[in-house]
Amino acid sequence: MSEQLNIFEQAHFDDSIARYDIHTYLPYGSSNYGLSEEIRILIQSQDLITATHDSFLYIEGEITRPQADVGKSCNLTNNFASFLFEEIRYELGGQRVDICRNPGVSSTIKGYATYSNSDNKSLAHIGWAPANNDTPLQVQFSANNADLSKKFTVCLPLKHIFGFAEHYRQVIVNMKQELVLIRSRTDLDCYNGEADGRITLRKIQWKVPHLTLSDRSKLKLFERINRNPIITIPFRQWELHEYPSLKQVKMDIWPIKTSAHLEKPRWVIVALQKNQRRRAKNDRATVFDHANISDIRLHLNSERYPYEAMNLDFTTNKYAIAYRNYVNFQCNYYDRNDWGIGGSIAGGGGGNVTSAISMPTFDYTEFKECPIFVIDCASQNENLKNSTVDVKLELESNNNFENGMVAYCLIIHDAIVQYNPLTGEVKRL
Numbered sequence: 001m002s003e004q005l006n007i008f009e010q011a012h013f014d015d016s017i018a019r020y021d022i023h024t025y026l027p028y029g030s031s032n033y034g035l036s037e038e039i040r041i042l043i044q045s046q047d048l049i050t051a052t053h054d055s056f057l058y059i060e061g062e063i064t065r066p067q068a069d070v071g072k073s074c075n076l077t078n079n080f081a082s083f084l085f086e087e088i089r090y091e092l093g094g095q096r097v098d099i100c101r102n103p104g105v106s107s108t109i110k111g112y113a114t115y116s117n118s119d120n121k122s123l124a125h126i127g128w129a130p131a132n133n134d135t136p137l138q139v140q141f142s143a144n145n146a147d148l149s150k151k152f153t154v155c156l157p158l159k160h161i162f163g164f165a166e167h168y169r170q171v172i173v174n175m176k177q178e179l180v181l182i183r184s185r186t187d188l189d190c191y192n193g194e195a196d197g198r199i200t201l202r203k204i205q206w207k208v209p210h211l212t213l214s215d216r217s218k219l220k221l222f223e224r225i226n227r228n229p230i231i232t233i234p235f236r237q238w239e240l241h242e243y244p245s246l247k248q249v250k251m252d253i254w255p256i257k258t259s260a261h262l263e264k265p266r267w268v269i270v271a272l273q274k275n276q277r278r279r280a281k282n283d284r285a286t287v288f289d290h291a292n293i294s295d296i297r298l299h300l301n302s303e304r305y306p307y308e309a310m311n312l313d314f315t316t317n318k319y320a321i322a323y324r325n326y327v328n329f330q331c332n333y334y335d336r337n338d339w340g341i342g343g344s345i346a347g348g349g350g351g352n353v354t355s356a357i358s359m360p361t362f363d364y365t366e367f368k369e370c371p372i373f374v375i376d377c378a379s380q381n382e383n384l385k386n387s388t389v390d391v392k393l394e395l396e397s398n399n400n401f402e403n404g405m406v407a408y409c410l411i412i413h414d415a416i417v418q419y420n421p422l423t424g425e426v427k428r429l
Helices: 103-114 163-167 215-225 320-333 364-369
Strands: 017-025 038-043 056-064 074-076 085-092 095-101 149-157 177-183 191-193 198-213 231-243 251-259 265-274 293-300 303-305 373-376 389-397 405-419 426-428
Touching: 017 038, 038 198, 085 103, 095 103, 095 163, 095 231, 095 405, 095 426, 103 231, 103 265, 103 320, 103 405, 163 231, 163 405, 177 198, 198 215, 231 251, 251 405, 265 293, 265 320, 265 389, 293 373, 320 364, 320 373, 389 405
Parallel strands: none
Antiparallel strands: 017 198, 038 177, 056 149, 056 198, 074 191, 085 095, 085 177, 231 405, 251 389, 265 373, 265 405, 293 303, 293 389, 405 426
């Protein structure tokens, strides 16, 4: 029967969750949030149901400039909150589930690929703004501003940092959880401008949603748990690799890693950056360079992605293929049936084109100023599926690479973690 004729169906209301409350967890041990310090936040109680994927870090801090720099500009950069940390780990039952090394660069590359242009305003509370947007963030010392210090607050969601929090949308039941944060060795990447800044963190809290279930839902859930089940957490992990300096030649080959068959790359996102950019006062750590790349090829054993060369030339604005791959990443990554940038094809033979997705972070012109290169290798043959894989990246430019050109490679691969809520045992496959 057509849904339009189903007029006798009864209304159903979801009352399985009786309460949804945010609870705050504080770091234990030292309250020193200085450079290179380790910060641990623990959820000790194991009699909880938490929506950890919706949790976030609440950070209060202050940026100060010296008296001698009054009259010089100083701004917090895009995604500055992520650059405050060198590493962030999420542990379940004492075992690592997900880890994000260099979260500033990692979340910036991933954010450029997945956030839309309309997200830029709604994500201001996490310190996010596109690299080419001149609108100041929460803190800006203008040249005629006499203030020596300004305070800031930010809410940094775990789904901005971890693939685990983005993809696994179920609750965590009856498990000890811990968040481990390691402060960066320097805060130079968190601000830009003529003035020297000093960032001091006053407060770091982990705010986690707690769920209280209705009696019927709670009884049903714990009946299943009492059968000693193994709960599986499947997700896509983001793994950042860094090549500190490309050779000053037109083509360089980067042997990245050897992967087990489960952790083979599904998508690879590449970004290039001049090394001095992350240390220059007037440049931003979230801006990447095209280096006049002509082609980027991913090698998984003997398989090459993409099959054909891209033949790019940024000096003559020949980068349409790279931009197409960038735009289509959202469609493929989130399993949308979209086509191109403006809509989807409904039916075969040229049906109606309807609006499907919002504009990506960068338009075609902005992409040239901050390009990221997406390689889709999600579809793989049986030989790759059943063997270990050598992952190599081949980068080719129309000119020799500049001295100190850094290459970043964000590998997105499958990961599976299993836990037993009765015994507390955690196992990573």
